[in-house]
Amino acid sequence: MQRLQKIIANFGFCSRRKAEEYIKKGKVFVNGQKITELGYQAKESDEIMVDGVVLEKKQKEYVLLYKPRGIVSTVSDDKHRKTVVDLIQTQNRIYPVGRLDYDTTGALLLTNDGELAHALMHPKFHIEKTYIVKVNGLVTPSMLKKITHGIFIDGKRTIPAYGKVKKYDKKKNTSIVELTIYEGRNHQVKKMFEAIGLKVLKLKRETYSFLTLDGLKPGEYRFLTPKEVKKLYNEIKKQ
Ligand code: URA
Secondary structure, three states: OEEEEHHHHHHOOOOHHHHHHHHHOEEEEEEOEEEEOOOOEEEEOOEEOOEEEEEOOOOOOOOEEEEEOEOOOOOOOOOOOOOOHHHHHOOOOOOOOOOOOOEEEEEEEHHHHHHHHHHHHOOOOOOOOOEEEEEEEOOHHHHHHHHHHHHHEEEEEOOEEEEEEEEEEOOOEEEEEEEEEOOOOOOOHHHHOOOOOEEEEEEEEEOOOOOOOOOOOOOEEEOOOOOHHHHHHHHHHHH
């Protein structure tokens, strides 16, 4: 027996969080009975229907997308903007693991593997992510120190990060910084720079864990190899 939201995510229907929303909204039926209780225990062999769809075991799929600018990192958008899922040809209901902002580019993982997605997004696992950040102003060593040692955003200190200045443009008064963080809080990089008085002008995620954008152009994607999937699972197990 497992928690219902976990089973729904394991089927690859949606994330565990989204499954909880469906349960709370009364859109989940187990063997014909409506369930609205989040702690409800069920079996994978039960007939589970979510939002009118009876769940069936689907092949797990893992995609690395080079997210372009001007696309939302959701499955659907109430403003009818193009989403990252629209860029990928698949029969499966894959969804992004975490988010990149509308104007952020770079490495984004999508999957229908609820177990892996949930773990990768969980704050207790510190998945490494490296960003190239263009900011207004010249980043000084003391500013960098503040950012990398931990800085308060939304009332909570960020965990130590690594940063180095790659380039200054004194004429345009901008800096390019390479920043590696181990969390995935909302708008984290922008807020970290905002906290030291700088505005992020451009943001690109170069790497997600060991996955890089090598061989991909903006808008392009590739499927992960079984070896890479295993490596991602190992990332979680070793922490
Ligand atoms: N941090 C941000 O501020 N935005 C992103 O898209 C990713 C990390």
